[in-house]
Amino acid sequence: MATIRKLRGRWQAQVRRRGMKPRCKSFDGKVEAEKWARELEAQVDRFGAAPDTRILESTTLSELLERYKTEVSPTKRGSVQEIQRIDVLKRHDIAYRTMVGLSPQDISSFRDERLRTVAPSTTVRELAILSHVIEVAIRDWGMPLSRNVVKLVRRPVIKNERKRRLQGDEEQRLLDACAGGKIPFFKTLIIVAIETGMRRGEILGLQWCDISHNRRVITLKMTKSGSGREVPLSQRAFDALTEWKARAAVDQLYVFPMNAGSLEQVWRRLLIRASITGLRFHDLRHEGVSRLFERGLNVIEVSSISGHKELRMLKRYTHLSADDLVDRLG
Structure with missing residues (x-):
């Protein structure tokens, strides 16, 4: 003792x-x-x-964050976003704590402070980075820490489930409003989003060589889940892509040459022209996945198309129309 x-x-x-x-x-x-x-x-x-714990007395969390940003973050697919979050973390008081004095109470205080200014989902992502930094420091860098203090702290509960789907003639209004914009392929982009349920990043990263016109299938080499998948195209989506390819530049590599920031700007202007409120671009993924279920596909079939690995996550994106289900029940 x-x-x-x-x-x-x-x-x-x-x-x-x-x-x-x-x-x-x-x-x-x-x-x-x-x-x-x-x-x-x-x-x-x-x-x-x-x-020998003397290294813990002289090493700050900020120093570990900087080393992690240099050595670990660049190896990740989401390196840009993670590095941005690390730079934010380094500006907080907790970053100046030495590792010997870092306690669960420090992490709890940081969590509560962040929840006053940012969403729970942002706080969870920042805590996840802190936790992994400490794990790497213990396993790979030989830091003599007895425990990962971040794992001892309760994570905020994320309640961001959305049930927003296209209502009434909103889909047609969106497509009609595309004619008033300056992006010639945006109508095709919306159709692909609704018909496939693909994520925004997957759509914007789509290249013409990823589309098999003979099989009517899109091949995604790498996705958010860390693996590739094949996405079958409905006749409507295939026709829209074929029509756009006939008008696109011959040397155009990407199907939809724009970045995420530009897409959001165009999307906001489109909603104004279409007189639609409360609709996010990501809601089109909700719509697409729900329609796959309404067409009679089972959970395994839908997950293979949408790329969801967990049924729990798939249920969050699936909001079936009760009217359509009544017809199926007979």
Whole structure:
């Protein structure tokens, strides 16, 4: 057991174990001394010896974040977004905490602070980065940490499920409004989104060589889930793509040459022309997946098209029309 005593106005923690040199450290408060002793004892139990924790006293979370940004983030598909989030994390007070003093309470305070200004989903992503940084530091960088403090903290609950689908003549109004815009392929883009249920990034990354006109299938080499998949095209989607290809430039590599930011701007202007409110571009994926179910496809068939790996996630995107289901029930 550790010995905690007050000595000359400070609290001293001393840990003695057979086969190791006694370790002691002084703190301003008794709680900090007890915490240090508990963690050191846990490390002795885990590693069989007391690790040299001096590196934890001189290493800040900010330094680990910077190393992670340099060595790990560039290897990921979403590296740009992750690096941006790391830069945000480094501006917060928690980044200046040394690793020896980083506690679950620090993480909880950071979580609560972020929830006052950003959405729960953003906070969850930031906590996930912090957790993985510490995991990498323990496993790959040899940091003598006894535990990942982020895993001890409750994550915010994300409640962003949407049930928004196209209503009445909204689909036709969207397509008609495309004629008033300056993007010649936007009508085709909307049709493909509705008919396939593909994600925005998958649609914008689509190249002409990914489309098999003989099979009427799109081959996605890499998706959000980390694997590729094939997406069958309805006759409507295939005809729209064929018509657009006849008008597109011969040397055009991408089917829809625009980035995500431009798409959002065009989408907002399109909604104004179509007099539609409360509709996001991602809702077209909801619409597309729901229509696949309404056409009679089963869960396995729909998941193979949409790319969902979990039924729980698939259910979030699926909002069936009760009127259509009545007809199917007989």
